[in-house]
Amino acid sequence: MTERRRPVDRPRRAALDVLTAVRVDEAYANLVLPQVLRKHRLDGRDAALATELASGAIRMQGLYDPVxxxxxxKPKLQPEVRDVLRLGVHQLLSMRVPDHAAISTSVDLVRASVGQGPAGLVNAVLRKVSRRPLPDWIDAVAPDRATDPHGHLAVAHSHPRWVVDALAEALGDDAELEALLVADNAAPRVTLAARPGLADVEELVAAGGTRTSLSPYGVVLAGGDPSGVPAVAEGRAGVQDEGSQLVALAMTDAPLDGRDERWLDLCAGPGGKAALLASLAAQRGAHLVANERQPHRADLVASAVRAVPPGAVHVLAGDGTRPPWVPGTFDRVLVDAPCSGLGALRRRPESRWRRRPSDVEVLVGLQQVLLDVALESVRPGGVVVYATCSPVVAETADVVRAVLGRRDDTDELDRFQLWPHREGTDAMFAVTLRRRGLA
Ligand SMILES: C[S@@+](CC[C@H](N)C(=O)[O-])C[C@H]1O[C@@H](n2cnc3c(N)ncnc32)[C@H](O)[C@@H]1O
Structure with a gap:
């Protein structure tokens, strides 16, 4: 009886709330987490613990479930009980929580959330799990590495098998595959972009950051809440992966002859790249049209560019496949296409489990149309950057090849593919194209 009344600690209760919201409401963990932390009045170390528990248990379920x-x-397990077990296994196999604490808090948690019924089962399963270290469990539950290397890595590093195959194809061979999967499971550093003319990098360094090595506007924060940095709160800087900064700069820095005044961001929501582009446009006497199909995301773009002088940017809510502007209007165009997001798995613990191969097939059609529209929207001699936060070949090189195969007026100037395990960025792809002829 005394056991039953023992209060469940709030970080574990909060982590379970996140797993429930992700499973039942199809919530995004990174969006629901701040609300749950507020509800349970968690901050500091407790908030960090709840975040690690929830993110880790969701991300690593491809390994923890077979364990x-x-x-x-018995084969049947209530989903609510599995959630508690995933949290318990994460503590036992991947965190430094002592076994007795991981097991007893999980038993308390299932009692409080489901009832007394499954308490014995949770206790028994977690005791069994605690008897072997992580490498032994991987050997026990993953396919044999020699005969099925991708199957082995998929379970060992908790990725869907088809995602492992697609990432291997994008890398070209398997030499770096495991390093990439490991990087996908590590929390990304928090990177800020100082928007030129509005904030300078030194201001962000003074707030406790260090300069990034690839983007001249990037600063990595040592820790803490980025919204507490005044330049971020005022829209003069923003949280933005260094890879995304490099994509925006590929568009603004591509060599261009002739007029350089009219810029377009065809798929701008939520507006991280648009804010960097708009601040550069303001400095260079250019004007950015930031277009986004979904009105609520267009509102986010408007908020992202709020610190930019109004004459430098105009936000439009419209379908980029049916643009209102006449062909050849723009000098520079960015098409940061809707994509599978398989290059940003570090940021969204649940996303790898939600995506299906059929999503890629649907997206590829839209990506081709948007790239075609971008090329129609730029004047002869103008430049287009096509980018994705996915390295999947079908969404990157294949889209470019298919679209250029239908046109005879476009040259490729440059392309890059970034990787979390190499550059420490999201796996951003970008290709810079120029329409032949000078206006
Ligand atoms: C990868 S995101 C762009 C990220 C953005 N460039 C940034 O840096 O914040 C792709 C965006 O394209 C939008 N989108 C999807 N279909 C579209 C269409 N037909 N026309 C314009 N935007 C579209 C999505 O709503 C999404 O906001």
Whole structure:
């Protein structure tokens, strides 16, 4: 009886709330987390613990579920109980929580959230899990590495098998595949972009950051809440992966002959790149049209560019496949296409489990149309950057090849593919194209 009344600690209760919201409401963990932390009045170390528990348990479920299943005597498990077990396994196999604490808090948690019924099962499963270290469990539940290398890595590093295959194809061979999967499971550093003319990098360095090596506007924060940095709160700087900064700069820095005044961001929401582009446009006497199909995301773009002088940017809510402007209007165009996001798995713990191969097939059609529109929207001699936060070949090189194969007026100037395990950025792809002829 005394056991039953023991209060559940708030970080674990909060982490379970996040897993429930992700499973039941299809919530995004990174969006629901701040609300849940507020509800449970968690900050500092407790907030960090709840975040690690929830993110880790969701991200690593591709490994933890076979471990849990190997410890069950009956195949059926209530989803609510599995969530508690995932949190428990994460503490036992991937965190430094002592076994007795991980097990007893999980038993308390299932009692409080589901009832007394599954308490014995949770206790028994977690005791079994605690008897072997992580490498032994991987050997026990993952396919054999020699005969099925991708199958092995998929379980060992908790990625869907088809994602492992697609990432291997994008890398070209398997030499760096494991390093990439490991990088996908590590929390990304928080990077800020100082928007030129509005904030300078020194101001962000003074707020406790260090300069990034690839983007001249980037600063990595040592820790803390970025919204507490005054330049971020005022829209003069923004949270932005260094890879995204490099994509925006590929568009603004591509060599261009002739007029350089009219810029377009065809798929601008939520507006991180548009804010960097708009601040550069303001400095260079150019004007940016930031277009986004979804009105609520267009509102986010308007908020992202709020510190930019109004004459330098105009936000438009419209379908980029049916643009209102006449062909050849723009000098520079960025098409940061809707994509599978498989290059940004570090940021969204649940996204790898939501995506399906069929999503890529649907997106590829839209990506081709948007790239075609971008090339129609730019004047002869103008430049287009096509970018994705996915390295998947079908969404990157294949889209470019298909679209250029139908046109005879476009040259490729440059392309890059960034990687979390190499550059420490999201796996951003960008290709710079120029329409032949000078206006
Ligand atoms: C990868 S995101 C762009 C990210 C953005 N450039 C940034 O840096 O914040 C792709 C965006 O394209 C938008 N989108 C999808 N279909 C579109 C269309 N037909 N026309 C314009 N935007 C579209 C999505 O709503 C999404 O906001």
């Amino acid at each position: 849990i299943d190997a410890c069950l005597t």
